Amino acid sequence: xxxxxxxxxxxxxxxxxxxxxxxxxxxxxxxxxxxxxxxxxxxxxxxxxxxxxxxxxxxxxxxxxxxxxxxxxxxxxxxxxxxxxxxxxxxxxxxxxxxxxxxxxxxxxxxxxxxxxxxxxxxxxxxxxxxxxxxxxxxxxxxxxxxxxxxxxxxxxxxxxxxxxxxxxxxxxxxxxxxxxxxxxxxxxxxxxxxxxxxxxxxxxxxxxxxxxxxxxxx
Amino acid sequence: xxxxxxxxxxxxxxxxxxxxxxxxxxxxxxxxxxxxxxxxxxxxxxxxxxxxxxxxxxxxxxxxxxxxxxxxxxxxxxxxxxxxxxxxxxxxxxxxxxxxxxxxxxxxxxxxxxxxxxxxxxxxxxxxxxxxxxxxxxxxxxxxxxxxxxxxxxxxxxxxxxxxxxxxxxxxxxxxxxxxxxxxxxxxxxxxxxxxxxxxxxxxxxxxxxxxxxxxxxx
DNA sequence: AAATAAAATGGACTACAGTCCGTTTATTTG
DNA sequence: CAAATAAACGGACTGTAGTCCATTTTATTT
Numbered sequence: 001x002x003x004x005x006x007x008x009x010x011x012x013x014x015x016x017x018x019x020x021x022x023x024x025x026x027x028x029x030x031x032x033x034x035x036x037x038x039x040x041x042x043x044x045x046x047x048x049x050x051x052x053x054x055x056x057x058x059x060x061x062x063x064x065x066x067x068x069x070x071x072x073x074x075x076x077x078x079x080x081x082x083x084x085x086x087x088x089x090x091x092x093x094x095x096x097x098x099x100x101x102x103x104x105x106x107x108x109x110x111x112x113x114x115x116x117x118x119x120x121x122x123x124x125x126x127x128x129x130x131x132x133x134x135x136x137x138x139x140x141x142x143x144x145x146x147x148x149x150x151x152x153x154x155x156x157x158x159x160x161x162x163x164x165x166x167x168x169x170x171x172x173x174x175x176x177x178x179x180x181x182x183x184x185x186x187x188x189x190x191x192x193x194x195x196x197x198x199x200x201x202x203x204x205x206x207x208x209x210x211x212x213x214x215x216x217x218x219x
Numbered sequence: 220x221x222x223x224x225x226x227x228x229x230x231x232x233x234x235x236x237x238x239x240x241x242x243x244x245x246x247x248x249x250x251x252x253x254x255x256x257x258x259x260x261x262x263x264x265x266x267x268x269x270x271x272x273x274x275x276x277x278x279x280x281x282x283x284x285x286x287x288x289x290x291x292x293x294x295x296x297x298x299x300x301x302x303x304x305x306x307x308x309x310x311x312x313x314x315x316x317x318x319x320x321x322x323x324x325x326x327x328x329x330x331x332x333x334x335x336x337x338x339x340x341x342x343x344x345x346x347x348x349x350x351x352x353x354x355x356x357x358x359x360x361x362x363x364x365x366x367x368x369x370x371x372x373x374x375x376x377x378x379x380x381x382x383x384x385x386x387x388x389x390x391x392x393x394x395x396x397x398x399x400x401x402x403x404x405x406x407x408x409x410x411x412x413x414x415x416x417x418x419x420x421x422x423x424x425x426x427x428x429x430x431x432x433x434x435x436x437x438x
Numbered sequence: 439a440a441a442t443a444a445a446a447t448g449g450a451c452t453a454c455a456g457t458c459c460g461t462t463t464a465t466t467t468g
Numbered sequence: 469c470a471a472a473t474a475a476a477c478g479g480a481c482t483g484t485a486g487t488c489c490a491t492t493t494t495a496t497t498t
Contacts, residue, residue: 024445024494051484062448067486132406175425178411182401187351192397206394210429216436243464243475270454281478286456 031069034059038076047077047126074134077127078145088120089149096157106161107215113153114180114207121184122193122200129186150184151177161215168219180210250288253278257295266296266345293353296346297364307339308368315376325380326434332372333399333426340403341412341419348405369403370396380434387438399429 023031037059041050052073056066070076095116096109121128131146155177161167183189183203192198198206242250256278260269271292275285289295314335315328340347350365374396380386402408402422411417417425 026493027446030446052486053484056448063486064449064488065447068446072485171428172421172425174415175411175417175421176428178407178415179402179425179429182404182407183398185401185404185407187406188397188401188404192394196393196397198394202391202394206391206398209390209395210398210432213429213432213436217432218435240475245464246476249476271456272454275478282456283458283479284477287476291455 027069030059030061030065034061034066034069034076035079039080042080042126047130072134074131077130081124081127081131081146084124085146085149088116092116092153105166105215106157106164107166107211110154110157110161110211111208113157114211115204117150117184118200118204118207121186121189125186125190129190132186147181150181154180165219167214168217170219171214176214180207183207246288249278249280249284253280253285253288253295254298258299261299261345266349271295291353293350296349300343300346300350300365303343304365304368307335311335311372324385324434325376325383326385326430329373329376329380329430330427332376333430334423336369336403337419337423337426340405340408344405344409348409351405366400369400373399384438386433387436389438390433395433399426402426 034055038050038055041055041058052066053063055076056063059066070079092113095112099109099112100106128146155173158167158171158173158177162169162171162173183192183206189203192203253274257269257274260274260277271285272282274295275282278285289298311332314331318328318331319325347365374392377386377390377392377396381388381390381392402411402425408422411422
C-alpha cells in the first residue's frame with residue numbers, strides 16, 4: 001500500500017514501456033485513419049449505433065486490420081479517450097497539489113475529485129459505456145485503465161487522510177475506494193440519470209455525503 | 220416516498236396481476252421442460268458456457284419457442300432465481316420484524332440485510348451475472364426485479380432510520396440506497412472477489428463500515 | 439538492388455443472439 | 469363432434485462480434 005500523501009498515477013496511459021517495437025508505417029497510418037473514421041462515425045450516428053464492421057468499411061480497411069489494432073469496440077473507445085483521461089488526471093493532480101498547499105484536508109480533496117469525476121463521467125458516458133461493457137474491468141486489475149487510476153487516486157487520498165487523522169484508521173481503504181467509485185460505473189450512473197432522473201448535482205452531493213460521513217465518524 | 224418503518228416488497232415476483240390469461244397446456248409444459256433442461260445444462264457446463272441454442276436443442280424445442288417464453292438468457296435466469304429470491308425476501312422480512320420487536324435499530328437491521336445480501340450474491344453470482352448483463356437494469360426501474368426489491372428494502376430501512384433519528388435527515392436516501400447496493404452489482408463484486416481476492420467477510424465488513432459511518436455522523 | 443524475414447492486410451468464416459413467419463396444436467364455439 | 473380461432477411451434481434467416489489464414493506490403497540484410 002502506498003502511504004505517500006500524493007498518489008502518482010502512471011503518465012501516459014497507453015504506452016508504458018520503452019522497449020516497444022516501432023510500428024510499421026502502414027500500420028501507424030491505419031491506426032490514425034481508423035481512429036479518425038471512428039470519431040466521425042460516432043459523431044454522426046452516436047457511439048452505440050456504430051459497429052466494428054461499419055468502422056472498418058468506412059475506413060476502407062478489412063475487419064482483420066481493425067481487430068489487429070483494437071481487440072474490440074471498448075478498446076477502440078479507450079484509445080479515443082486516452083488523451084482526455086491524461087489531461088483530466090493532470091488537472092486533478094495539479095488541483096490536489098494546490099489544495100494541499102492551501103492547507104485543505106485530504107477528504108476535501110477527495111470531495112473535489114469525486115465532483116470532477118462525476119462531470120467527467122457524464123461528459124464521456126457513451127465512450128465509457130463501451131469501455132466498461134467488455135470484461136476489461138476484470139482483467140488483472142491493471143487493465144481497466146479508467147478504473148485503475150481512479151482507484152489509485154481515491155485510495156491514495158484515503159490513505160493520506162488516514163495518516164493525517166481525518167478518518168478512522170480502522171477503515172478498509174481498499175474496499176471503501178472501490179465502493180465509492182462503484183456508483184459511477186456507467187450502468188448505475190445511467191440508471192440514476194435516465195430512470196431516476198437525478199441531476200449531476202444530486203449525484204455529486206450524494207457522494208460527498210458519503211465521504212463526509214466517513215470523515216465525521218469517530219475513530 | 221414510503222415512510223413506513225417496514226418496507227413491503229411485492230409478494231410473488233413473477234406474476235403480479237390477477238387477470239392474466241391462463242397459459243395453454245403445451246406452453247406450460249414447455250416452460251417447465253425448458254427450465255429443467257436449463258438447470259441441468261447449467262449444472263453440467265456452468266451458466267456462462269451454455270447458450271440459448273444449446274438449451275433449445277437439449278429441451279427438444281425450437282429457438283422460437285424458447286424465446287417466446289424468455290426474451291433472453293437473463294430473463295430465463297431470473298425465472299430460475301424467482302423462488303429463491305422470494306424465500307430470501309420472506310426470511311429478511313421476518314428477521315427484520317424480529318429485530319424491530321427486540322428493539323434493535325433500523326441501521327442494525329440494514330447491516331444484517333446487507334450481510335445476508337452479500338451471501339446471497341455470492342451464492343447466486345452466475346445467475347445474477349446473466350440477469351444483470353441485459354439492459355434489464357435500465358428498463359423503467361420496475362423491471363430489474365432483483366435491484367428493485369433490494370432498493371425498496373434498503374431505502375425503506377434508511378427512511379425508518381431517519382424517522383427514528385438514527386441518521387441525519389439531510390441525507391439523500393434514494394441516492395444512498397443505490398450507492399450502498401452499487402458495489403454488489405456482479406461486475407464489481409466479481410472484481411473484488413476474483414482480482415482483489417476479498418473474502419466475503421471483508422466485503423460485508425466494508426459495507427457495514429459505510430452504514431456505521433452514516434449512523435455515527437452528526438445530523 | 440534483390441532476397442529474405444517479419445508484420446500487416448482483407449475478407450471469408452465461425453459462433454451466437456435474436457427475429458420472422460408458415461405450419462401445427464390446443465381450446466372454444468355452434 | 470366439427471369448425472373456427474387464437475396461441476404455440478420450429479427452424480430458417482438476419483445481424484453482429486470476433487477469428488483465421490493465404491496474400492501482400494514493409495523493413496532488413498547481403
